[in-house]
Amino acid sequence: MRDAEQTRQKILEVSADEIHKKGFTATSLSCILARCEISKGALYHHFQNKMELGYAVFEEVYAPAFIAMWQPPVEAEDPIQGLCDFFSAMSKNMTCDELVCGCPLNNLCQEMSGVDEGFRIRILAMQQQLNLLIATNLLRVSSQLKPDLDFSQIAYFIVSTFHGSSSLSKSSLNKELFEKVVKELCRYMQQLKR
Amino acid sequence: MRDAEQTRQKILEVSADEIHKKGFTATSLSCILARCEISKGALYHHFQNKMELGYAVFEEVYAPAFIAMWQPPVEAEDPIQGLCDFFSAMSKNMTCDELVCGCPLNNLCQEMSGVDEGFRIRILAMQQQLNLLIATNLLRVSSQLKPDLDFSQIAYFIVSTFHGSSSLSKSSLNKELFEKVVKELCRYMQQLKR
DNA sequence: AGTTTAACCGACCGCAAGGTCGGTTGCAAA
DNA sequence: TTTGCAACCGACCTTGCGGTCGGTTAAACT
Numbered sequence: 001m002r003d004a005e006q007t008r009q010k011i012l013e014v015s016a017d018e019i020h021k022k023g024f025t026a027t028s029l030s031c032i033l034a035r036c037e038i039s040k041g042a043l044y045h046h047f048q049n050k051m052e053l054g055y056a057v058f059e060e061v062y063a064p065a066f067i068a069m070w071q072p073p074v075e076a077e078d079p080i081q082g083l084c085d086f087f088s089a090m091s092k093n094m095t096c097d098e099l100v101c102g103c104p105l106n107n108l109c110q111e112m113s114g115v116d117e118g119f120r121i122r123i124l125a126m127q128q129q130l131n132l133l134i135a136t137n138l139l140r141v142s143s144q145l146k147p148d149l150d151f152s153q154i155a156y157f158i159v160s161t162f163h164g165s166s167s168l169s170k171s172s173l174n175k176e177l178f179e180k181v182v183k184e185l186c187r188y189m190q191q192l193k194r
Numbered sequence: 195m196r197d198a199e200q201t202r203q204k205i206l207e208v209s210a211d212e213i214h215k216k217g218f219t220a221t222s223l224s225c226i227l228a229r230c231e232i233s234k235g236a237l238y239h240h241f242q243n244k245m246e247l248g249y250a251v252f253e254e255v256y257a258p259a260f261i262a263m264w265q266p267p268v269e270a271e272d273p274i275q276g277l278c279d280f281f282s283a284m285s286k287n288m289t290c291d292e293l294v295c296g297c298p299l300n301n302l303c304q305e306m307s308g309v310d311e312g313f314r315i316r317i318l319a320m321q322q323q324l325n326l327l328i329a330t331n332l333l334r335v336s337s338q339l340k341p342d343l344d345f346s347q348i349a350y351f352i353v354s355t356f357h358g359s360s361s362l363s364k365s366s367l368n369k370e371l372f373e374k375v376v377k378e379l380c381r382y383m384q385q386l387k388r
Numbered sequence: 389a390g391t392t393t394a395a396c397c398g399a400c401c402g403c404a405a406g407g408t409c410g411g412t413t414g415c416a417a418a
Numbered sequence: 419t420t421t422g423c424a425a426c427c428g429a430c431c432t433t434g435c436g437g438t439c440g441g442t443t444a445a446a447c448t
Contacts, residue, residue, distance in 0.1 A: 150374075
């Protein structure tokens with residue numbers, strides 16, 4: 001019962017979880033191996049080195065999950081309401097443990113953008129993709145919004161605030177600050193309407 | 195010409211710079227020793243271990259600098275205009291290299307809050323102090339602002355957005371995204387006025 | 389059945405990290 | 419002048435990391 005693809009997926013899944021919780025550098029291969037119950041040889045059969053594993057996790061786990069997470073609220077009939085509901089649901093449904101881990105994209109951005117070009121490029125592409133997604137959907141309903149708004153600017157603003165608020169939560173170990181910021185973010189977004 | 199205090203200060207200063215650029219974990223003592231031109235014995239004479247050095251850097255370098263940075267704009271007659279000018283000046287005056295390093299407080303928050311309790315406590319205290327500083331000064335001019343605003347919530351919102359925007363800049367390697375977010379942040383803040 | 393090869397094993401390597409400790413130096417008080 | 423001690427030195431230690439590589443196993447094909 002040797003299934004190469006299954007092994008590979010298991011490695012990606014466990015690695016994604018470890019990197020999310022500990023960060024890329026602090027994640028040790030031996031820890032991944034232990035959780036997957038495989039040997040070092042198996043891992044290095046599927047991935048060239050730790051970096052390539054990191055890239056694969058980003059491209060095959062984080063990026064799809066990220067898009068799958070943002071797309072529905074943004075593509076709702078009313079994207080602003082969609083985003084408000086999206087953020088509010090996070091406040092309510094996420095446990096503190098989950099919240100404190102932060103967004104994988106933001107975490108990697110903070111940790112790896114300045115250190116490794118490969119990560120930087122991938123993260124930047126993801127940021128731009130998300131920005132485009134939000135901006136175009138705001139443009140779609142621009143008739144219901146105030147005039148003279150810069151949608152790309154607004155999209156970056158929203159994402160920045162969201163990422164900043166997850167960062168805030170890390171030090172407080174509770175949802176309170178996150179909820180406060182999200183609440184104000186919703187208030188801001190609603191103000192964009194006519 | 196042995197000056198213990200001067201040695202200590204030099205260590206703090208160099209460490210602060212290294213930690214700012216590389217992060218706490220990635221900062222190596224040997225690198226600090228080399229830049230200070232001292233031996234490992236000297237460092238361990240002044241600090242118990244790397245953690246204690248980190249705490250000292252936070253308390254004696256980062257915290258004072260942080261307050262010194264935010265206090266003037268916030269305590270201006272018009273704190274909202276003060277903050278707008280403050281952010282705009284950062285956009286204009288900071289080089290990309292500086293900007294990409296991010297805010298030391300936010301960096302440490304991201305990296306260390308979940309890993310070390312000592313750091314977490316100190317960072318949280320700093321966040322709260324800053325929040326209080328901003329909130330009380332908004333309260334001071336509340337007569338010029340719209341009614342029914344939650345100043346603490348707004349203060350956390352502003353700081354979150356600021357930190358999120360420095361995070362964004364790390365992947366883009368230029369000021370553009372930072373400027374965009376800051377511009378929108380100023381627009382938001384001005385809207386708080388009656 | 390024999391052969392080939394992808395998939396996997398795990399002992400081993402080099403390295404750099406944080407940290408230790410016995411020894412040395414220079415200054416100041418007695 | 420002697421003595422005491424803070425300030426400093428640097429060789430050495432342990433630990434854990436990412437990475438290598440010769441060997442083994444299982445399954446698919448001839």
